[in-house]
Amino acid sequence: MSQYPRDYRGRFAPSPTGPLHFGSLVAAVGSYLQARHQQGQWLVRMEDLDRPRCVKGADSQILKTLERYGMVWDGEVMYQSQRDTAYNIALEQLEAMNACYPCACSRSEIAAIARPGSEGPIYPGTCRKGLAEGKKVNAIRTRLDDAVISFHDLLQGEITQYLFRDLGDFVIRRADSLFAYQLAVVVDDAEQGITEVVRGSDLLESTPRQIWLQQKLGYHTPTYLHLPIAVNAAGEKLSKQTFATAIDDQEPRPQLIKALNFLGQQVPGDAADSTLDDLWQWAIQHWSLAKLPATRQIPAADEQDSSILPPINN
Known part of the structure; x- marks a missing residue:
């Protein structure tokens, strides 16, 4: 130190x-x-x-x-x-407050129906109300609702993002069971x-x-x-x-x-x-x-x- x-x-x-x-x-x-x-x-x-x-x-x-x-x-x-235990605790917190949900959609299924966004297809919320019969969990996504986030960056200035509109519910645990960067960081x-x-x-x-x-x-x-x-x-x-x-x-x-x-x-x-x-x-x-x-x-x-x-x- x-x-x-x-x-x-x-x-x-x-x-x-x-x-x-x-x-x-x-x-x-x-x-x-x-x-x-x-x-x-x-x-x-x-x-x-x-x-x-x-x-x-x-x-x-x-x-x-x-x-x-x-x-x-x-x-x-x-x-x-080495941090999966800590990430899983955070995921359980989000699940307890209904701030995330399981998603069964594949990338090709999303691309076929989603509108384009700055970081790829914007997830349309297909699985928000539950998985379709016979579908298996593919990932865990956030439930954004009408979230709007604004912050001041010390160099880039004022930044505002309408999360659901601009990005859609984003992945916090991937289809390969690895935790996503956004949650881990x-x-x-x-x-x-x-x-x-x-x-x-x-x-x-x-x-x-x-x-x-x-x-x-x-x-x-x-x-x-x-x-x-x-x-x-x-x-x-x-x-x-x-x-x-x-x-x-x-x-x-x-x-x-x-x-x-x-x-x-x-x-x-x-x-x-x-x-x-x-x-x-x-x-x-x-x-x-x-x-x-x-x-x-x-x-x-x-x-x-x-x-x-x-x-x-x-």
Whole structure:
């Protein structure tokens, strides 16, 4: 454990599906600096909920990369794959208050009758009044009714979502019996006492669903800060699926400087020439939310180009 007080608790929650790339480094650096600038704690959680997608040894590789980049976390690393008991308790709470229900619909059945939404077909509520005769449970879904969630994101501003209209009742336990991300992340943030969630803007649209679950389960709602994500020339988020290059573990300073510049924290020449420890000291001292680009995504250009600069805020 470090010397930092417990008032602020942030976290970095990578999925161990491969090594860290520049996009994940940006999220790690942003969440780390937001915590350390406030003399707060920074936790690491492995979101290995989706076991089939996880790569053996990727978690150790990620932790080693964080260490080599000078990012030291507080406490034990939490693994979602070890948390089924906690998720099941939360599910039972939701069942007891009639806030969820079993669903027998397959993806093809939903796609055939549902209208399109921002994240795929919007579930029309077919199983809300019970399963049709002969049907077997395929998943567990929330019962949203007319829920409207609004929140203020520290960078992206005011966000409002009409959950049932815009998304439909969403899955909290999947057809393969694995718990869904939306439920797991809410339970984990509550148990770890996370006061602020700093992550990429690709998860901005998930936040209202998580706030709805927090409200139903009686959890505290943290503040949120969704950073711009790095995208490739095709406008796709850097990820394993888009063949993002793994960051260099041997010489972290160039990629760290690139991440700081990406986040609007322009590194002066004297800091750029300093040691890794001194670079972190400068970054923690000078971290400024006002300098963050108020946008959801920024082209990463050449992933090896350390001179990338974000657009200037107007």
